[in-house]
Amino acid sequence: xxxxxxxxVVQAVDNTFLLIFxxxxxxxxxxxxxxxxxxxxxxxxxxPTPATFSGNFWAELIWILAPTLLVMGMFYSxxxxxxxxxxxxxxxxxxxxxxxxxxxxxxxxxxxxSPELVVPVGVPVGLSVTSSDVLHxxxxxxxxxxxxxxxxxxxxxxxxxxxxGEYVIFCSVYCGVGHxxxxxxxxxxxxxxxxxxxxxKPAASKPDGRAIAEAQGCLGCHxxxxxxxxxxxxxxxxxxxxxxKDGAPVDRAFVAxxxxxxxxxLGKATMMPAYPALTAADRxxxxxxxxxxxxxxxxxxxxxxxxxxx
Ligand SMILES: [Cu+2]
Numbered sequence: 001x002x003x004x005x006x007x008x009v010v011q012a013v014d015n016t017f018l019l020i021f022x023x024x025x026x027x028x029x030x031x032x033x034x035x036x037x038x039x040x041x042x043x044x045x046x047x048p049t050p051a052t053f054s055g056n057f058w059a060e061l062i063w064i065l066a067p068t069l070l071v072m073g074m075f076y077s078x079x080x081x082x083x084x085x086x087x088x089x090x091x092x093x094x095x096x097x098x099x100x101x102x103x104x105x106x107x108x109x110x111x112x113x114s115p116e117l118v119v120p121v122g123v124p125v126g127l128s129v130t131s132s133d134v135l136h137x138x139x140x141x142x143x144x145x146x147x148x149x150x151x152x153x154x155x156x157x158x159x160x161x162x163x164x165g166e167y168v169i170f171c172s173v174y175c176g177v178g179h180x181x182x183x184x185x186x187x188x189x190x191x192x193x194x195x196x197x198x199x200x201k202p203a204a205s206k207p208d209g210r211a212i213a214e215a216q217g218c219l220g221c222h223x224x225x226x227x228x229x230x231x232x233x234x235x236x237x238x239x240x241x242x243x244x245k246d247g248a249p250v251d252r253a254f255v256a257x258x259x260x261x262x263x264x265x266l267g268k269a270t271m272m273p274a275y276p277a278l279t280a281a282d283r284x285x286x287x288x289x290x291x292x293x294x295x296x297x298x299x300x301x302x303x304x305x306x307x308x309x310x
Contacts, residue, residue: 086158096130103182112200114197127147130151139171145157216275
């Protein structure tokens with residue numbers, strides 16, 4: 001009984017696709033050939049006097065049974081691959097997937113958060129997918145996973161990366177202006193590298209503010225070139241009057257408070273989500289990055305490339 005549950009999801013989904021595609025191609029060919037034959041065989045030229053028909057039991061039975069069996073076969077194959085995708089094998093590593101406008105957050109059993117889904121090669125990974133705001137879709141084409149992220153509801157899927165590498169994650173449901181930027185990656189790494197990741201030792205010695213802004217989805221709402229997407233552009237923002245009710249200037253303390261609880265700091269409702277999972281070092285790097293973009297126009301720190309440190 002265990003065997004069918006361990007069916008490779010990629011294989012199961014591909015088999016269903018090929019089955020439906022093959023049957024569709026076969027039907028298209030059969031129907032087209034039959035149609036052409038009927039047009040010629042029963043044309044008015046070949047049949048000057050119209051024929052009369054009075055039903056045929058066997059013909060009717062066949063055209064009821066054959067499509068029914070075909071469609072049931074497609075259903076069975078689809079159901080089988082759906083089960084293969086839904087039912088994670090026992091003992092799979094569990095990861096909570098939270099979609100928000102416009103980034104992904106992956107939470108591991110030990111409480112570690114990551115904007116990318118880092119997994120060890122060869123280990124089944126169970127995903128519990130949900131959203132904190134609007135409808136999103138978790139789409140990892142390499143693993144044939146496409147599952148809705150719905151606020152207030154948890155959907156499940158699983159996969160196993162058999163080869164080390166980086167596999168792209170998209171959002172498959174249009175979710176607002178930052179939708180196209182809602183990208184992330186499944187990073188399949190060796191067990192040792194994964195253990196290092198879980199222990200929280202970052203590969204880079206110093207966090208890069210621009211990379212964090214990208215990974216956290218900040219750039220979905222805040223441009224770096226002065227244009228307004230949803231929120232104010234990061235360019236030249238530091239030191240200016242904020243949109244908060246109290247009109248406080250955008251400074252280090254303001255940005256830190258904003259990341260912690262945006263609505264409370266602004267004193268009004270906002271689309272901006274909180275980022276409680278950011279480490280202190282990440283937050284500082286992010287604030288440094290903003291500061292580097294906020295210096296007086298014309299001087300250094302346009303922030304168009306590199307880490308953008310002042
Ligand atoms: Cu989305």
